Amino acid sequence: MKDKDASGRFDNDEGTTAWLQPDEVDIQMSGINFTGLAAPVQLQMYWLNHVRLFCMVAGHTGTLDVRRLSTDDIEELRSALLIPETCLQLGKYAVLVTNVTEFLKRMDAAIQTCNYLYFRGLVKYYDPETFHGSFRDIEAAF
Structure with a gap:
């Protein structure tokens, strides 16, 4: 770069x-x-x-158990799902993936079709x- x-x-x-x-x-x-x-x-x-x-960027709830959310957790959930300000510098457009399971299924199939080696996961x-x-x-x- x-x-x-x-x-x-x-x-x-x-x-x-x-x-x-x-x-x-x-x-x-x-x-x-x-x-x-x-x-x-x-x-x-x-x-x-x-x-x-x-x-x-993955909206991820971290350690919050979404099955047991209460009003006390709302601010923590909001912070976890907030898109970092630096992402807004990457361009004017974004794509929102609403069906993550289907997206990953299709991505995995396309990568395998091309015979690429790959790994995916959350950044630590x-x-x-x-x-x-x-x-x-x-x-x-x-």
């Missing part, structure tokens, strides 16, 4: 395979120990540069200030 600030589409953290907190890791390269690091260490694998992503966010760990294989893309 030429303009890295364009519409919130560029993310330096995509494809992170490990995020290591400075006080929980010691690094050794070519016989030299690096300790007392100033910031987290981020590892990214080159092969993830060749993975193509199709991203959508982490707090970069506290998270210390790694992501396996294709999970790193999400």
